[in-house]
Amino acid sequence: MGIVLGGLAFAIFGPLLNLGLWAVTEKWYYPHKLPLEYGLTYWERVFRPTGNAMESLSTSVSIALLTVILCLAVSIPGGWALSRRSLPWRTVILLTFLLPQAFPSVAVYINVARIFYTIDLNGTIFGVVLVHSVHGLVFSIWITTASFAAVDIRLEEAARNIGASGLRTFLTITMPLAAPGIMASAIFVFLESLDEFTGTYFVGVPDVMTLPLLLFSASMEGNYQIASITALILLVPSVGFMFLIERFLKADVLAKVGS
Amino acid sequence: MTGAMDKNRYLPLFLVTPALLVVVGLFMYPLGYSAISSFQDKSGAWTFANFEKAFDLYSLDIGFTVLIVVLSTVAIGVLACATGGYLTLGENPRAVAVLKWLYRWPLFIPFIVAGQLMRTFLAKNGMLNNILVSIGLLEPLQATSLLDWRGIVITFVWKQTPFVALLVAGAMASLDRSTIEAARNLGAGRVRILIQIIIPQVRQTLLVGLILSFVTMMSVLSVPLMINAETPTMMTVDMAFRINSYGDYGVANALGFISYLMAGSVAWFYLSQGVRKGERP
Numbered sequence: 290m291g292i293v294l295g296g297l298a299f300a301i302f303g304p305l306l307n308l309g310l311w312a313v314t315e316k317w318y319y320p321h322k323l324p325l326e327y328g329l330t331y332w333e334r335v336f337r338p339t340g341n342a343m344e345s346l347s348t349s350v351s352i353a354l355l356t357v358i359l360c361l362a363v364s365i366p367g368g369w370a371l372s373r374r375s376l377p378w379r380t381v382i383l384l385t386f387l388l389p390q391a392f393p394s395v396a397v398y399i400n401v402a403r404i405f406y407t408i409d410l411n412g413t414i415f416g417v418v419l420v421h422s423v424h425g426l427v428f429s430i431w432i433t434t435a436s437f438a439a440v441d442i443r444l445e446e447a448a449r450n451i452g453a454s455g456l457r458t459f460l461t462i463t464m465p466l467a468a469p470g471i472m473a474s475a476i477f478v479f480l481e482s483l484d485e486f487t488g489t490y491f492v493g494v495p496d497v498m499t500l501p502l503l504l505f506s507a508s509m510e511g512n513y514q515i516a517s518i519t520a521l522i523l524l525v526p527s528v529g530f531m532f533l534i535e536r537f538l539k540a541d542v543l544a545k546v547g548s
Numbered sequence: 549m550t551g552a553m554d555k556n557r558y559l560p561l562f563l564v565t566p567a568l569l570v571v572v573g574l575f576m577y578p579l580g581y582s583a584i585s586s587f588q589d590k591s592g593a594w595t596f597a598n599f600e601k602a603f604d605l606y607s608l609d610i611g612f613t614v615l616i617v618v619l620s621t622v623a624i625g626v627l628a629c630a631t632g633g634y635l636t637l638g639e640n641p642r643a644v645a646v647l648k649w650l651y652r653w654p655l656f657i658p659f660i661v662a663g664q665l666m667r668t669f670l671a672k673n674g675m676l677n678n679i680l681v682s683i684g685l686l687e688p689l690q691a692t693s694l695l696d697w698r699g700i701v702i703t704f705v706w707k708q709t710p711f712v713a714l715l716v717a718g719a720m721a722s723l724d725r726s727t728i729e730a731a732r733n734l735g736a737g738r739v740r741i742l743i744q745i746i747i748p749q750v751r752q753t754l755l756v757g758l759i760l761s762f763v764t765m766m767s768v769l770s771v772p773l774m775i776n777a778e779t780p781t782m783m784t785v786d787m788a789f790r791i792n793s794y795g796d797y798g799v800a801n802a803l804g805f806i807s808y809l810m811a812g813s814v815a816w817f818y819l820s821q822g823v824r825k826g827e828r829p
Contacts, residue, residue, distance in 0.1 A: 290643050294650070299679075300706070301653050304665035307675040311668055322678045359570075367567035370560035382564060389575045393766040393811055395784045396804020399791055400578040400585070423574045430567055484658030486770045490788070501660045501770070508664050508774060517668075520661045527656040 305524075311517035331514040341503060342519060349500040352414060353482040356421040360429040360478045365471065368433030369459070372440075386430045389423050395487060402491040412496035420488035425478035432477065435545035436470025437463065473537035476530055484523060583808065586801035598802035605786075605799070610806060612780040616697055617765050617810075620704040625758050627705065628712035632750070633742040636720040637728070655710040662707045663774035670694040670702065670775075699775040700782065704765050712757035719753035720746055759818050763811045783807055 311317070315326035335342040370376055371383060389397075401420060402411055410416035440463055448458040464471075486501040494502060500519055508516035589595045603610070631651050638644040654662065669675050672693035680686035694702065723746065731741050747754070772782040783803050790800040 290640060294643060294646055297647075298650060301650060303675060303679075304662075304669040304706070305653075307669045308665050310675075320673060322682070363567040363570060366563035370563040373560055376560045376564070382568065385568065385571055388571065388579075390760065391763055391811065391815065392579060393763060393784075393804070393807040395767060395769055395787050396582045396801055396807065397575065397578050399787065399797070399800055399804070400582040401574060403797065404578060404581070419570075419574055422570060426567060426570060480656060484660065486658070486660045487767065487784075490769065491791070501658065504660055504664060505770060505774070508667060513668060516664050520664045523658055523661050527658060527661075528653065531652055531656050 308517050308520055308524075311513050312521055314514055331518060335515060335518045341498070342500075342515070342522075345498050345500045345503040345519075346522065348414070348498060349483055352417055352421065352497075352499060353479045355414070355418045356425055356482040357475050357478050359418060359422045360425045361433075361471070361475060364426065364429035364433045364474070368430055369437050369463070371430070371434040372437035383431070383434070386427045390427055394424075398488050398491040401488070405492055411492060412494075414497060417489055417493040417497050417499070418482075420492050421482040421485050422478075424485065424488070425481045428477035428481065429474040431546055432474035432542070433467070433471055435542045436467040436474075438545045439470070439542050440466045469537055470542045473534070473542075476533075476537065480526060480530055483526065579808075582801045582804050585797055586805040589798065598798035599805075602799050602802040602806065606783065606803065608780050609783055609786055610803075612697055613766070613783045613807075614810065616700050616704070616782060617762055620701050620708070620765055621758050621762050623701070623705045624709050624712050624761055625754065627709045628716045628757070629742065629747055629754070631709070631713040632717035632720045633738070633746065635717045636723075636746065637738045637742060651713055652710050654707050655714065657707065659703075659707060659768050660770040660774075662703050663771045666699055666703045666706070666771075667695065667774050670699045696776050697780060700772055703771050703775060704768075707771075708761045708765065712754070712761055715753050715757040716750055719750040723749055755818055755821065759814050762814050766807050766811055 310324060312331075313327050313329065314324040315328040315330060317324040334340060337343070371379060376382070398420065405411040405416050410419070444462055444466070445458050448462050449455070453461070484501060485499075486505065489497065489499050489502055490505075493499065500523060504516050504519040504523070507513075507519060586598055587594055587596070589597060631647065634647055635644055638647070657665075670693070671677075672691060674693075676694070677686065677691040681688050681691060693699075727745055728741055731745055736744075767784070769784045769788060772785045773788070777785050783806070787800045787803050790796040790803070
């Protein structure tokens with residue numbers, strides 16, 4: 290068992306370690322097994338305030354935040370409505386949001402770009418935000434629906450009985466109780482947008498340069514140091530979230546996802 | 549009074565409408581547009597020419613796409629069941645804890661990062677070959693680059709196994725342990741318990757995870773572009789090429805339509821399995 294686990298650890302961490310090495314390499318060429326010189330000059334180049342990377346990072350983060358705002362703006366009312374079982378065609382509506390994950394998306398993005406081109410949305414931040422939102426919606430809708438469904442309806446009824454209005458009940462009782470789940474869905478949407486490549490490739494390029502696209506072009510130019518440092522920047526939130534997810538997504542909410 | 553009741557009845561539908569409009573406008577409309585344009589020529593007349601050209605130029609890549617995705621899906625299924633199985637049946641608590649901590653790392657790592665990781669790891673003089681040569685498992689002259697269809701499969705399996713394993717392990721953990729204990733008391737080995745008792749009970753979860761992975765892999769453009777963009781490669785690369793080099797929406801959409809059919813056939817398989825077992829799919 291020790292050998293199997295060791296092999297697995299190598300399979301999982303080997304590529305990550307290799308990336309870490311590339312990130313601190315100054316010089317490394319065939320046939321040397323390890324870098325010839327280590328250093329941080331490429332880090333200086335990436336984090337230089339005027340560099341491409343910082344600009345891409347801020348573009349990426351702005352797009353991701355706008356995507357979260359758009360997704361939550363439509364998902365909080367939508368998720369609340371879907372958490373009430375009386376809604377007609379409830380299952381069909383829930384499944385509709387899964388569709389973007391159920392079809393291969395490259396051809397869809399190609400045609401979104403074609404449509405956006407005619408309405409001047411191609412190459413704009415807003416266009417990219419729209420494309421990212423479609424894929425984020427399944428997370429925000431399904432998780433907010435589950436979070437609202439996990440709120441004990443008797444608490445809402447008690448608030449209504451002592452005279453609170455529907456809106457006040459929602460804002461002071463329902464929302465605070467559902468907040469951790471909504472937070473989890475926001476993180477999902479944020480990461481999905483931060484990591485998105487294909488949609489941005491067709492809709493944003495060359496005007497909107499996000500971090501994944503910068504990574505791609507650096508890698509294609511053979512600049513593995515810049516590509517690896519960019520990859521590390523993208524890795525940190527992804528791995529961090531993997532360890533945090535259980536804290537945000539409680540079992541009672543998880544049990545209600547998709548039901 | 550009636551007014552208030554009507555308001556209550558329509559309020560939820562009204563609240564869910566903006567979210568639905570986003571999906572309809574930005575997904576269903578382009579999807580339909582793509583499907584229809586695959587049967588049209590540049591002037592808008594109906595034709596099969598796009599499909600003829602797509603098969604003429606890219607039948608090898610279509611085959612390789614099927615091969616890559618099916619092979620990856622099978623490998624992901626086997627590894628996910630093995631991981632979930634050990635987490636459920638493992639007798640060494642320390643090994644179980646290590647595995648539990650270990651297997652999830654690639655879960656949220658973006659495909660583009662996985663592509664970059666493997667681009668350097670699997671290269672001819674990459675870390676994998678260097679280590680295999682150093683420990684004597686490989687002769688230096690035998691070292692070859694894995695950056696072809698095999699590299700794409702390895703990257704997909706590396707990236708997608710944790711997702712399916714997480715789903716499967718969760719389903720296995722919530723199983724009733726009594727059947728497992730009964731089989732164990734009767735002397736069944738762990739592999740046999742896993743294959744004959746546990747996996748049949750988590751079949752539904754396993755299938756959902758594998759189908760979502762299948763479609764995800766069919767949609768990924770960054771990994772094949774970064775690992776191997778030369779023929780034979782995946783259809784996603786060809787679609788991007790038709791658009792970027794020729795502005796040829798007809799053939800790109802025809803390839804897209806073929807990829808919808810592939811994803812659709814997998815979904816159909818899943819639904820028919822559910823119906824045969826008399827369950828709600």
